[in-house]
Amino acid sequence: MLFDPRPKECSHELYGRQKELRRLLTAFKRGEPLILLLGIRRVGKTSLLKVALRESGLPYIYLDLRAVGEDGFTRAALYIQLSGALSRLSTRYRIADYLRRVRGVKILGSGVELDWGMKPPLLNQLFTALNNWAIEQQTRIIIALDEAQLLRYMTGGKGRLNFRALLAHVYDNLRQLTTVLTGSEIGLLMEFLEAGGKESEFYGRYREEVILERFNREEAIGYLRAGFRELGIEPEDNSIIDAVEKLDGVVGWLALYGYTATRNPDKEPKEILQQVITEAKSVATQELRKLIYASHNYRLVLKAVAEGVDEWSKIKRRIESWSGKYMSNAALTRLLTRLQNLSIVGKSNGRYFFLDPIMRLAALEL
Numbered sequence: 178m179l180f181d182p183r184p185k186e187c188s189h190e191l192y193g194r195q196k197e198l199r200r201l202l203t204a205f206k207r208g209e210p211l212i213l214l215l216g217i218r219r220v221g222k223t224s225l226l227k228v229a230l231r232e233s234g235l236p237y238i239y240l241d242l243r244a245v246g247e248d249g250f251t252r253a254a255l256y257i258q259l260s261g262a263l264s265r266l267s268t269r270y271r272i273a274d275y276l277r278r279v280r281g282v283k284i285l286g287s288g289v290e291l292d293w294g295m296k297p298p299l300l301n302q303l304f305t306a307l308n309n310w311a312i313e314q315q316t317r318i319i320i321a322l323d324e325a326q327l328l329r330y331m332t333g334g335k336g337r338l339n340f341r342a343l344l345a346h347v348y349d350n351l352r353q354l355t356t357v358l359t360g361s362e363i364g365l366l367m368e369f370l371e372a373g374g375k376e377s378e379f380y381g382r383y384r385e386e387v388i389l390e391r392f393n394r395e396e397a398i399g400y401l402r403a404g405f406r407e408l409g410i411e412p413e414d415n416s417i418i419d420a421v422e423k424l425d426g427v428v429g430w431l432a433l434y435g436y437t438a439t440r441n442p443d444k445e446p447k448e449i450l451q452q453v454i455t456e457a458k459s460v461a462t463q464e465l466r467k468l469i470y471a472s473h474n475y476r477l478v479l480k481a482v483a484e485g486v487d488e489w490s491k492i493k494r495r496i497e498s499w500s501g502k503y504m505s506n507a508a509l510t511r512l513l514t515r516l517q518n519l520s521i522v523g524k525s526n527g528r529y530f531f532l533d534p535i536m537r538l539a540a541l542e543l
């Protein structure tokens with residue numbers, strides 16, 4: 178169902194995105210070592226990734242770094258996720274014999290368990306084992322890491338892993354492996370890959386970038402129409418146009434609108450739209466609150482940009498007049514850069530704006 182609120186897995190459930198799907202599949206086929214799939218929140222990254230993995234017919238490992246984060250970015254949390262992903266791989270392919278040679282890996286039937294006790298497994302060895310199996314089978318394995326900017330929380334420190342070094346090792350040495358990283362906080366993903374500039378393990382290494390844009394107006398209208406038609410519903414043009422205008426082309430919000438509408442056939446479209454905006458806004462507000470918790474100044478910057486104050490010097494003046502305090506140039510630049518890195522705010526021709534209209538509404542009410 179086009180309005181299914183979960184990420185899609187089959188290509189027939191995917192509206193549009195054929196060009197991006199082809200690019201991913203071609204990159205897999207060519208054996209690109211590193212692919213970045215980038216786009217703002219709810220734009221459809223996980224869906225496209227999962228469909229591509231399935232369509233490719235290649236063996237793969239899929240890890241959702243948000244799930245690792247729920248348990249605090251510990252090694253244990255990572256190993257639990259990785260054990261699950263390797264077990265799924267091992268039910269489909271006879272890979273257990275390769276994995277059992279890796280320190281800290283236990284094989285129980287088709288289950289693969291990573292033991293993080295006394296002698297934790299070495300991920301380098303684990304990936305090398307996967308590569309060796311792929312050489313033997315004359316295939317490739319895709320290592321897909323969803324929301325990879327979160328890997329920065331696993332880098333360095335006691336009990337942490339140097340993921341950047343690990344990925345660079347995979348890039349340089351394990352030719353049968355392709356790594357796909359998705360990121361909704363695009364700047365932060367780049368920061369993770371390139372931290373240290375020329376010293377970074379990824380300095381100067383090619384990466385294939387696939388950028389998922391929002392649906393344009395036509396695509397967004399087409400998506401809603403197709404989704405309703407699939408369910409035998411013919412909504413009025415006005416209600417569709419209204420939803421597209423408010424939710425822009427962010428497919429996740431459009432899907433939520435369609436899903437909510439089909440679940441509440443007695444409600445007026447306007448009421449449904451309001452309900453979806455409220456729900457989406459509360460997700461956005463939670464995200465923005467995390468930032469404000471780090472620094473109260475974010476609230477002022479977000480509010481100024483949300484109100485349409487879009488030039489750097491005007492934003493500065495507005496904040497100073499609200500707070501009654503001087504703000505240094507460096508401080509404002511830092512705040513705005515961070516908001517760009519988080520893909521909350523964009524910049525074009527020297528003007529700042531919200532990338533997602535829902536985020537903007539949430540910021541207005543901060």
Ligand SMILES: Nc1ncnc2c1ncn2[C@@H]1O[C@H](COP(=O)(O)OP(=O)(O)OP(=O)(O)O)[C@@H](O)[C@H]1O
Nearest residue numbers: 181182183191192218219220221222223224429432
């Ligand atoms: N091309 C598409 N066609 C139809 N529905 C889609 C498409 N892309 C995404 N969706 C729907 O939109 C919602 C969000 O998709 P998805 O989870 O893939 O986005 P995301 O960018 O990974 O989101 P997040 O930033 O929260 O991780 C889901 O309900 C999904 O089914």
Ligand SMILES: [Mg+2]
Nearest residue numbers: 222223224323
């Ligand atoms: Mg996702």
